[in-house]
Amino acid sequence: MNSSSFEPRLVGFLCTWCSYTGADLAGTARMTYPPNVRIIRVMCSGRVDPQFVLKAFEEGADGVLISGCHLGDCHYQEGNYKALRRHRLLARVLEQYGIEKERFRLEWVSASEGVKFQKVCDEFTERIRALGPLNHNGHGGAAHE
Amino acid sequence: MSDSKPKVAFYWCSSCGGCEESIVDLGADILKVVAAVDIVYWPVALDFKKKDLEAMPDGSIAVSFINGGIRMSEQEEMAHLLRRKSGLVVAHGACAHLGGIPGLANFWTKSAIFDTVYHKTFSTANPSKAEPLAKSMVDGHELTLPEFWDTVKPLDAVIDVDYYLPGCAPHRDLILNAVTAILEGKLPPKGAVLSPNTSCCDDCDRNETKPEKLTVKEIKRPYEVLLDPKTCFLAQGVICLGPATRGGCGERCIHGNMPCRGCMGPTDQVRDQGAKFLSAFASILEAKDEAEVDRLVDTIVDPAGTFYRFSLPSSILKRKKMEVVR
Numbered sequence: 001m002n003s004s005s006f007e008p009r010l011v012g013f014l015c016t017w018c019s020y021t022g023a024d025l026a027g028t029a030r031m032t033y034p035p036n037v038r039i040i041r042v043m044c045s046g047r048v049d050p051q052f053v054l055k056a057f058e059e060g061a062d063g064v065l066i067s068g069c070h071l072g073d074c075h076y077q078e079g080n081y082k083a084l085r086r087h088r089l090l091a092r093v094l095e096q097y098g099i100e101k102e103r104f105r106l107e108w109v110s111a112s113e114g115v116k117f118q119k120v121c122d123e124f125t126e127r128i129r130a131l132g133p134l135n136h137n138g139h140g141g142a143a144h145e
Numbered sequence: 146m147s148d149s150k151p152k153v154a155f156y157w158c159s160s161c162g163g164c165e166e167s168i169v170d171l172g173a174d175i176l177k178v179v180a181a182v183d184i185v186y187w188p189v190a191l192d193f194k195k196k197d198l199e200a201m202p203d204g205s206i207a208v209s210f211i212n213g214g215i216r217m218s219e220q221e222e223m224a225h226l227l228r229r230k231s232g233l234v235v236a237h238g239a240c241a242h243l244g245g246i247p248g249l250a251n252f253w254t255k256s257a258i259f260d261t262v263y264h265k266t267f268s269t270a271n272p273s274k275a276e277p278l279a280k281s282m283v284d285g286h287e288l289t290l291p292e293f294w295d296t297v298k299p300l301d302a303v304i305d306v307d308y309y310l311p312g313c314a315p316h317r318d319l320i321l322n323a324v325t326a327i328l329e330g331k332l333p334p335k336g337a338v339l340s341p342n343t344s345c346c347d348d349c350d351r352n353e354t355k356p357e358k359l360t361v362k363e364i365k366r367p368y369e370v371l372l373d374p375k376t377c378f379l380a381q382g383v384i385c386l387g388p389a390t391r392g393g394c395g396e397r398c399i400h401g402n403m404p405c406r407g408c409m410g411p412t413d414q415v416r417d418q419g420a421k422f423l424s425a426f427a428s429i430l431e432a433k434d435e436a437e438v439d440r441l442v443d444t445i446v447d448p449a450g451t452f453y454r455f456s457l458p459s460s461i462l463k464r465k466k467m468e469v470v471r
Contacts, residue, residue, distance in 0.1 A: 046428075049420070049421075049424055050417075050420035050421070050423050050424050051415075051416055051417045051420045051421065051424075051461065053420075054417060054420055054460070054461040054462055055416075055461055057462065058461045058462055071433075071434075081433060082427065082428045084435065084438055085427040085428065085430050085432060085438050085442070086423065086424055086427040086428070088427075088435075088438045088439055088442045089423055089426070089427045089442050089445070089448060090420075090423060090427075092442060092443075092445075092448050092449075093419070093423060093448050093449040093452065096252060096447075096448070096449035096450070096465070097252075097449065097462050097464075097465050097466060098465040098466030098467075098468075099466060134466070135466075136462060136466050
């Protein structure tokens with residue numbers, strides 16, 4: 001697959017209170033951004049079990065985004081702090097699995113930051129397009145024994 | 146030997162041999178087992194050959210206990226043969242159950258492992274740069290060896306497994322309970338792990354010393370601190386996989402003043418033990434800003450190897466990404 005025909009498959013876990021609302025704002029304001037991020041709404045970025053992220057990569061995601069409220073603004077006080085710590089630790093584990101840390105992104109997007117959500121989707125899609133397909137465990141191409 | 150006694154087989158795949166030892170460790174109780182069953186195949190202890198096993202009718206062995214992961218072609222072949230000959234197959238020990246310690250090799254590839262073992266280690270003298278080959282010709286004869294694979298697999302990745310006896314090695318009580326249940330026909334549903342479905346912390350003597358709000362400010366390795374023999378390891382800043390690990394092991398490590406390393410695998414509710422431990426451990430780290438989180442997380446030496454010490458081949462991602470040669 002050459003890079004010009006490669007469309008990254010990205011999964012985005014967005015917290016319902018800030019980032020999902022921010023994405024909604026980007027939509028209602030008719031901002032355009034690449035459609036590559038498949039959005040999954042969760043109650044809080046702290047709800048994102050690391051198993052969800054691994055499962056996404058295992059099933060063929062080229063990148064995973066977790067997005068929540070800015071630090072200090074969590075609807076549940078500290079869910080996003082937990083998301084931050086899990087993200088940093090999981091990113092290190094993913095590198096040991098051979099998955100570049102750029103493929104696993106954490107962003108803070110508030111309900112009013114439609115423009116930031118647009119920018120995150122733009123940047124993330126282009127970054128992963130440049131990195132190429134992940135194909136972990138042979139998904140999307142080569143098998144291995 | 147009486148034909149009425151159930152027939153039992155034991156086999157050793159990719160593991161250290163500790164699980165074979167765990168059978169012997171039944172002590173005097175092994176006599177009860179031997180009285181109740183006929184051991185028809187046990188290469189480590191009894192002189193049976195593969196052809197003896199092949200000659201047995203399919204399904205004639207009541208239960209085969211297979212320990213070790215599947216790392217070479219010979220092991221997969223024997224696993225298939227034993228499966229065909231057996232009514233029940235029990236994955237015996239952490240390596241057959243989860244992949245185990247040898248499964249950590251899934252962070253490398255066959256070529257990297259061969260490169261280290263046959264060329265790079267200081268003690269290796271290999272001027273002809275020979276490596277094991279599945280087939281080679283010597284003086285006109287074809288010689289064969291089992292093929293070494295890139296990826297270690299748990300037993301259930303190659304054959305259907307009826308039950309799992311967890312642990313490195315399984316506690317004698319678990320083995321005796323499993324054997325008794327099989328002999329009495331009082332078996333749990335197929336696919337069960339034959340140990341309680343509760344976390345290691347549930348049985349831990351140190352559970353009471355766990356503070357109301359457990360936090361970790363600095364991460365320490367066991368050799369860096371004088372460990373208190375009564376206090377929760379996590380409360381002492383030492384990584385202990387107890388919260389994400391199944392109980393029933395008898396807490397031999399804990400009683401030896403060493404933290405849980407996770408050999409019993411996850412409970413039934415959890416798919417990926419390492420990820421679940423990572424989740425729990427990250428949440429109790431005492432760090433509020435990005436720089437502090439990075440600093441603290443960087444003090445964990447080999448996080449993936451620590452969290453997946455026994456379970457890498459059965460984890461969601463199973464191994465390090467293979468570089469695809471195009």
